[in-house]
Amino acid sequence: MHLTGLNHECLLHLFSFLDKDSRRSLSFTCHQLREVFMDPRLWNLLLFTSPCELRRDNFVLGPSLRYLTVCWYSSRVLQVCNIEDWLKSSFQRDICSKHERLVSTFLAQVRHMCPNLLSLTLSGCGHITDQDVISTLQSCRKLRRLHLENCVRITDSSLQAVAAHGVSLEEVKIDFCRNITQTGLQAVKKKRPGIELSAERSADMIPDSTPEERVPLRRTLQKVLQFS
Numbered sequence: 001m002h003l004t005g006l007n008h009e010c011l012l013h014l015f016s017f018l019d020k021d022s023r024r025s026l027s028f029t030c031h032q033l034r035e036v037f038m039d040p041r042l043w044n045l046l047l048f049t050s051p052c053e054l055r056r057d058n059f060v061l062g063p064s065l066r067y068l069t070v071c072w073y074s075s076r077v078l079q080v081c082n083i084e085d086w087l088k089s090s091f092q093r094d095i096c097s098k099h100e101r102l103v104s105t106f107l108a109q110v111r112h113m114c115p116n117l118l119s120l121t122l123s124g125c126g127h128i129t130d131q132d133v134i135s136t137l138q139s140c141r142k143l144r145r146l147h148l149e150n151c152v153r154i155t156d157s158s159l160q161a162v163a164a165h166g167v168s169l170e171e172v173k174i175d176f177c178r179n180i181t182q183t184g185l186q187a188v189k190k191k192r193p194g195i196e197l198s199a200e201r202s203a204d205m206i207p208d209s210t211p212e213e214r215v216p217l218r219r220t221l222q223k224v225l226q227f228s
Contacts, residue, residue, distance in 0.1 A: 020056075023058065043059060043061070043062060046059055054070070069122075069123075072126075081152075099127070104132050107135075111139035112139075115139065116142055118142060123148075125151050128153060130158045133161060134157070144170045146173070147173040148175070149173070150175070150177070159188045160188075162188055169192070170196060171195070174198075176200065
């Protein structure tokens, strides 16, 4: 029996075992398989291991998306993206300019096209901001799980949005986000005691400084060691 002799539902099931690139390659073989590739029901889970993958055309966003993960485990995150903007060299700024809006732009598409999102994990996304998190919580009202890890621009403003807009949230993890404070964590626990909240190292890390601050030598050395 030829593959195209199967009905749409069977093909959907078979496609579910393939990775994004394999699905895309098959979709170019015939119109029937292209329809399977474009079916939103195929795309209830998406995993990206680098922001550059967000540029590819090997996936489909739609209302069936339930679980989304964007992770970037790279030395570039620690050595370039995680440095405060005012401390970056022109070379480092040039590197960041090539990708700094990628995740934010992608999240805007998710907010518009994926209202049924249940779980969102962002790890190593050094350029996402509080506004990205706030807007996502406002748009994806069914979100139950939020995990932010090593997202250095996230502050207590995101925690305030968790309490105000995360109406369906059951679990929130904020790990290694250096600009989160104990005050912000305690405020969420007080306002939303039903949320399972954890924050590994976030409130214990050295927060960002500004050009106007006189950073003590000890603090500077700690930060150098942190990124070495």
